[in-house]
Amino acid sequence: MISGLINEIVDASWLARPSPRVAPELIGCTLVRQLPNGEQIRGMIVETEAYETGDPACHAYRHRTPRNEVMFGPAGMSYVYLIYGIYHCLNIVTDLDGVASAVLIRALQLNPVSAAWVSQRQPNQKFSQKQIDRLAAGPGKLCRIMEIDRSLTGLFLHPSQPLWLEHRSVDLQTAIAQETVKLTQTTRIGISQGTDIPWRWYLTHSPAVSKA
DNA sequence: ATGAAGATCGCG
DNA sequence: GCGATCTTCATC
Numbered sequence: 001m002i003s004g005l006i007n008e009i010v011d012a013s014w015l016a017r018p019s020p021r022v023a024p025e026l027i028g029c030t031l032v033r034q035l036p037n038g039e040q041i042r043g044m045i046v047e048t049e050a051y052e053t054g055d056p057a058c059h060a061y062r063h064r065t066p067r068n069e070v071m072f073g074p075a076g077m078s079y080v081y082l083i084y085g086i087y088h089c090l091n092i093v094t095d096l097d098g099v100a101s102a103v104l105i106r107a108l109q110l111n112p113v114s115a116a117w118v119s120q121r122q123p124n125q126k127f128s129q130k131q132i133d134r135l136a137a138g139p140g141k142l143c144r145i146m147e148i149d150r151s152l153t154g155l156f157l158h159p160s161q162p163l164w165l166e167h168r169s170v171d172l173q174t175a176i177a178q179e180t181v182k183l184t185q186t187t188r189i190g191i192s193q194g195t196d197i198p199w200r201w202y203l204t205h206s207p208a209v210s211k212a
Numbered sequence: 213a214t215g216a217a218g219a220t221c222g223c224g
Numbered sequence: 225g226c227g228a229t230c231t232t233c234a235t236c
Contacts, residue, residue, distance in 0.1 A: 049219070051219075057219070058219090059219075062233085062234095063233090065232080065233075066232090067231085067232065067233090081219085081231090081232095082230075082231060082232090083218060083219070083220060083231090084217095084218065084220055084221085084228075084229065084230080084231095085218095085228075085229035085230030085231065086220070086221080086228065086229055086230080087220050087221070089219060089220080091219085104219055106219085138220070138221070139219070139220075140220045140221065141220085141221075188219070189219080190218090190219050190220065191218095191219055192217090192218085210220095
């Protein structure tokens with residue numbers, strides 16, 4: 001079937017579950033960024049972390065604030081914040097409306113066409129395959145590559161928007177189900193509280209993961 | 213008002 | 225290991 005060749009769009013209802021359930025299932029999905037000039041940058045998600053209400057590392061642990069407001073809203077929205085005054089980080093809001101939770105997108109394996117396009121933006125610079133693999137290996141790096149900043153927070157992830165998600169290919173879904181391809185589950189990184197909660201997942205052996 | 217810390221990254 | 229760089233939030 002023709003339709004079988006095209007990955008399905010991730011919709012809000014699929015994301016309306018607890019973030020620790022959604023986070024591992026987002027591994028292998030594709031994040032698509034449509035730039036204002038129409039250019040698309042596509043990357044497969046290879047690393048995620050879940051954050052939830054009741055979790056001391058979650059931005060919404062204490063109160064509802066202007067920054068974390070969108071995390072309390074319905075699933076399927078973006079939550080983008082600035083960290084260390086320099087980098088942006090992208091989250092996907094999950095769970096029911098009123099429940100603060102989200103999945104941090106920590107690393108992408110760029111699609112080859114996108115990787116070529118991104119590396120050609122820096123003229124006079126030659127990239128090894130290893131460098132290409134690591135172009136989006138980190139939450140701050142992937143936002144820089146995809147030109148994601150706080151102006152993109154609170155938007156509904158959908159192909160009519162500058163950002164959306166597509167499900168795993170059938171082949172990858174099969175490989176993960178049969179454990180030909182595996183996921184690693186471990187503790188989250190870069191935080192000082194909730195360090196023992198194992199809510200980080202990544203594609204085992206992927207060269208594009210931020211930290212193996 | 214003021215200050216401390218932060219879901220990072222690249223350099224040495 | 226450290227610094228860059230600036231927003232956010234808690235406290236004064």
